[in-house]
Amino acid sequence: MKQQYRCHRQQRIKQQFMSRFPDNKIISLVGRAPRFDLAESVGPSVRLxxxxxxxxxxxxxxxxxxxxxxxxxxxxxxxxxxxxxxxxxxxxxxxxxxxxxxxxxxxxxxxxxxxxxxxxxxxxxxxxxxxxxxxxxxxxxxxxxxxxxxxxxxxxxxxxxxxxxxxxxxxxxxxxxxxxxxxxxxxxxxxxxxxxxxxxxxxxxxxxxxxxxxxxxxxxxxxxxxxxxxxxxxxxxxxxxxxxxxxxxxxxxxxxxxxxxxxxxxxxxxxxxxxxxxxxxRERILGERRKLLAENLQLVENWVSRHGAFIEWVRPDAGALCCVRLKREVFDAAGIERFYATLTKFSARVAPGPWFEDDPWVFRLGFGLPALTHLAIALECVSVALVEGSADGAGV
Missing domain, CATH: 3.40.640.10 (Type I PLP-dependent aspartate aminotransferase-like (Major domain))
Incomplete structure (x- = not known):
């Protein structure tokens, strides 16, 4: 009985706290990062x-x-x-x-x-x-x-x-x-x-x-x-x-x-x-990051164009982030799960749309953190996930 009471009390306290600040898996962004992190929306950090x-x-x-x-x-x-x-x-x-x-x-x-x-x-x-x-x-x-x-x-x-x-x-x-x-x-x-x-x-x-x-x-x-x-x-x-x-x-x-x-x-x-x-x-710091963002954005734009059978995007106006959408005719709910499972297998991640109350077919792609070569490798991991997650890739 004491154990049941303790569990019930802990659950009640948890619900009380969550009603003030709802839990969201986006908190994982300040946890341990995967090898290929395309979920972040920042650029390289300034060194002390x-x-x-x-x-x-x-x-x-x-x-x-x-x-x-x-x-x-x-x-x-x-x-x-x-x-x-x-x-x-x-x-x-x-x-x-x-x-x-x-x-x-x-x-x-x-x-x-x-x-x-x-x-x-x-x-x-x-x-x-x-x-x-x-x-x-x-x-x-x-x-x-x-x-x-x-x-x-x-x-x-x-x-x-x-x-x-x-x-x-x-x-x-x-x-x-x-x-x-x-x-x-x-x-x-x-x-x-x-x-x-x-x-x-x-x-x-x-x-x-x-x-x-x-x-x-x-x-x-x-x-x-x-x-x-x-x-x-x-x-x-x-x-x-x-x-x-x-x-x-x-x-x-x-x-x-x-x-x-x-x-x-x-x-x-x-x-x-x-x-x-x-x-x-600031002129040096912003200048270095704006150059990186321009180069990385162009790489992302080319990558999206190559994968038009699987995805579409909204080109951003500024920032190291954009929204990409899996095409519904290619990905069902199980396909979305396969897509994210494949990313996990490669120690890669993007930010799922539900983190932001967006459509599950949408994900945020962050392109400001890695250098150009590293970003290209990370995007190739996403490319494989697109194939494995698609309806055609389900039987591969």
């Missing part, structure tokens, strides 16, 4: 040695005090300069996910409505649900190129809408929302949901391809627009855990700063010093 002299120089022996609640003034100035805002508009956070949680916690109460897209990287949606907001889904579709439908968004808005959470470029598709569409959304919110804030996750914005220009930040489109980003994706510095929220509303900025102080007090001074060094070398 690249930053040490710039970050510390002769002043490495500084005191490990608390930082400020807003973040280092020098770091905020660098972030602001890149976004065309003032340093006082920036709150530095412990990664972009922390910024998204603080925004949800600050702006939404139980019963308020928030609009999120699907498919979506789950953390923004989970943060809103965790604070009791009712999340309404704005569907995005592979068949429409993951474009935002203004009519569909308008039908979801109400006076109870407090947050509209978007990403541009999106995760998992890498599709950007055009500036003209974002302007229309800002105007729409003013008319139909005047209490709402537009939150735009711009984590992949600067991960342009080759000589392509990065899209301008959405933060200057209106007073009720909040931009969120981090150093994790474009700058190869996920281990620093430095992100930020930018708002031109002074009252909201103060509230976010207070919320940050109440959760983590401040960011690490070491992380902030290294982040400042990243910004001071």
């Amino acid at each position: 040695a690249e930053l040490l002299d710039s970050a510390f120089g002769d002043g490495a022996d500084f005191a490990l005090d608390y930082g400020t609640a807003a973040g280092s003034p020098e770091l905020r100035q660098e972030i602001a300069k890149d976004h065309g805002v003032d340093a006082d508009d920036v709150v530095v956070t412990v990664g972009g996910a922390h910024a998204l949680f603080l925004i949800a916690f600050t702006l939404c109460q139980a019963g308020d409505e928030a609009i999120v897209t699907e498919p979506v990287f789950p953390l923004p949606r989970n943060a809103l649900a965790a604070v009791g907001a009712t999340t309404r889904v704005l569907p995005l579709s592979f068949d429409t190129g993951y474009q935002v439908s203004l009519d569909a968004l308008r039908n979801l808005l109400s006076p109870r809408t407090k947050v509209v959470s978007l990403a541009s470029p999106q995760n998992p598709s890498g599709v950007a929302i055009p500036a003209s569409t974002l302007r229309e959304i800002v105007a729409m919110l003013a008319d139909h949901a005047p209490q709402a804030w537009l939150v735009v996750d711009e984590t992949y914005r600067e991960a342009a391809y080759g000589a392509d220009l990065a899209a301008p930040s959405a933060v200057r489109l209106g007073e009720r627009v909040i931009s969120v980003s981090s150093l994790s994706k474009c700058h190869g510095s996920a281990g620093l855990r430095i992100g930020w929220a930018i708002t031109r509303d002074a009252a909201l900025r103060q509230t976010l700063m207070t919320a940050k102080f109440s959760t983590v007090i401040s960011c690490s001074l070491v992380d902030e010093a290294l982040a400042l060094a990243v910004f001071r070398q």
Whole structure:
């Protein structure tokens, strides 16, 4: 009886925790990686040695005090300069996910409505649900190129809408929302949901391809627009855990700063010093990664073209990620299982669509992490999985 009670209690506690933060196999991305990892959406990481002299120089022996609640003034100035805002508009956070949680916690109460897209990287949606907001889904579709439908968004808005959470470029598709569409959304919110804030996750914005220009930040489109980003994706510095929220509303900025102080007090001074060094070398760091992304994207595009009998894709606008779809006439449910089983056999992985509430026939392909030769080998593993997973390959 005691054992049954203990098991029942543990199950009840697990269900209670999961209701706040639902489990998702995407957590495996921060576990042990396979040999050929095409599930990730990052590029090569910056090495600590690249930053040490710039970050510390002769002043490495500084005191490990608390930082400020807003973040280092020098770091905020660098972030602001890149976004065309003032340093006082920036709150530095412990990664972009922390910024998204603080925004949800600050702006939404139980019963308020928030609009999120699907498919979506789950953390923004989970943060809103965790604070009791009712999340309404704005569907995005592979068949429409993951474009935002203004009519569909308008039908979801109400006076109870407090947050509209978007990403541009999106995760998992890498599709950007055009500036003209974002302007229309800002105007729409003013008319139909005047209490709402537009939150735009711009984590992949600067991960342009080759000589392509990065899209301008959405933060200057209106007073009720909040931009969120981090150093994790474009700058190869996920281990620093430095992100930020930018708002031109002074009252909201103060509230976010207070919320940050109440959760983590401040960011690490070491992380902030290294982040400042990243910004001071950003042209080199971004330039190297944009060249790699352009080369790898071209390889992926050629690979997709060669496998048109099995797959189709939506070409991304920026970022080290894209969505590929297995053709339904070639893959049944058992074929999808064979496809993933074959990848596992080769110690390779892609990110399944259900991680993002997308179609099981869709997967996210990350192409920024490996060098060109390694990516070519990894894609050949996927090629074999396509053959073995297909209806014709079932009897091989």
